[in-house]
Amino acid sequence: MGLDHPLAQAVLQEVADLHAFFEAWLSGTAENTNTVFSRVKSSLGEEFTMVSPSGQRLQRSDVIGWLRGAHGARASQSSFRIAIAEPEILLLRRPLVLLGYVEEQTVGDVVTRRQSTALFEVSIEGGRRVRWLALQETWIDPGS
Numbered sequence: 001m002g003l004d005h006p007l008a009q010a011v012l013q014e015v016a017d018l019h020a021f022f023e024a025w026l027s028g029t030a031e032n033t034n035t036v037f038s039r040v041k042s043s044l045g046e047e048f049t050m051v052s053p054s055g056q057r058l059q060r061s062d063v064i065g066w067l068r069g070a071h072g073a074r075a076s077q078s079s080f081r082i083a084i085a086e087p088e089i090l091l092l093r094r095p096l097v098l099l100g101y102v103e104e105q106t107v108g109d110v111v112t113r114r115q116s117t118a119l120f121e122v123s124i125e126g127g128r129r130v131r132w133l134a135l136q137e138t139w140i141d142p143g144s
Helices: 006-027 034-043 060-069
Strands: 044-051 057-059 081-093 096-107 110-123 129-139
Touching: 006 034, 006 081, 006 096, 006 110, 006 129, 034 044, 034 060, 034 129, 044 060, 057 060
Parallel strands: 044 129
Antiparallel strands: 044 057, 081 096, 096 110, 110 129
16 A cells, blocks of 8 residues: 555645644744644644654653744744655554654755654544654764
8 A cells, every 4th residue: 555545645644734833833933822732732642652863762741842842943043944755654554554754854054854753543534633653763864
């Protein structure tokens, strides 16, 4: 099953949408309200865990707490952008989807890349719902 499967499409849209939110939130262009921030809280499953690029394991509350306080953290930096590249479905077993992708963050002329692997639970019956269950990010060496 490839990227054209309905569950894969739902996951790809969620990844694009949430990273667009992160870009707006971190750059300070998103409104700093609980209502706007609820976008993140509603996406991360209660059991969500993340392994950061430096190897630190974070729980849902850690990630939400950091993000809530990081509004506008990139506002003073020129042209902050987040792009998603090289999406690949690693496993699709309804209702679970395992997606690999590269996240590229650009600040001015500096680009950092991280290989990301995310596990989602997806329901498309009766309205689409995509929940992030786990995420692991690993730095990609700029020379590779």
